[in-house]
Amino acid sequence: MQEKELQPADAILARCTKCRRNTNHVIVALIDGKPEKVECNVCERQHKYRPPSKTTKASSRPAAAPKNQDQKKWALRCASPAGEKVQAYAMSGSYRADSLIDHPVFGLGIVQQVIGAQKIEVLFEAGTKIMRCK
Numbered sequence: 001m002q003e004k005e006l007q008p009a010d011a012i013l014a015r016c017t018k019c020r021r022n023t024n025h026v027i028v029a030l031i032d033g034k035p036e037k038v039e040c041n042v043c044e045r046q047h048k049y050r051p052p053s054k055t056t057k058a059s060s061r062p063a064a065a066p067k068n069q070d071q072k073k074w075a076l077r078c079a080s081p082a083g084e085k086v087q088a089y090a091m092s093g094s095y096r097a098d099s100l101i102d103h104p105v106f107g108l109g110i111v112q113q114v115i116g117a118q119k120i121e122v123l124f125e126a127g128t129k130i131m132r133c134k
Helices: 066-078
Strands: 011-015 022-031 034-040 046-048 086-088 100-103 107-115 119-124 127-132
Touching: 011 034, 066 107, 066 119, 100 119, 107 127
Parallel strands: 086 100
Antiparallel strands: 011 022, 022 034, 034 046, 100 107, 107 119, 119 127
8 A cells, every 4th residue: 555645734643742642743854755844723933844653551450449439348347246345536545556346437347557646547448548546
């Protein structure tokens, strides 16, 4: 298959240096049958011809949604708290990582980690929350 010979004023796809994306351009100047200078149809800026950039291929496997992983972890841990002490949440209380708490609004939760002196990260069924503590 033979390609059409390019001429000035022909339309061509190129990478625009101002728009920073592939846009339609008009050829302004040719050297040895190759585009040298083009004008962007979007921003109307003239610049050296840059071939269009290739689009990146999306990964074949989608990333797992962290919320789903957290919900599974919460369900496994809270499914049978038999024999474990569930502490009622209070801002004046002190907590350790991997302990169960019962919050009046969010329900049963797992203390993920102690953050600094007065905060804990708790995993509830609805998601992770940062809570204040002693």
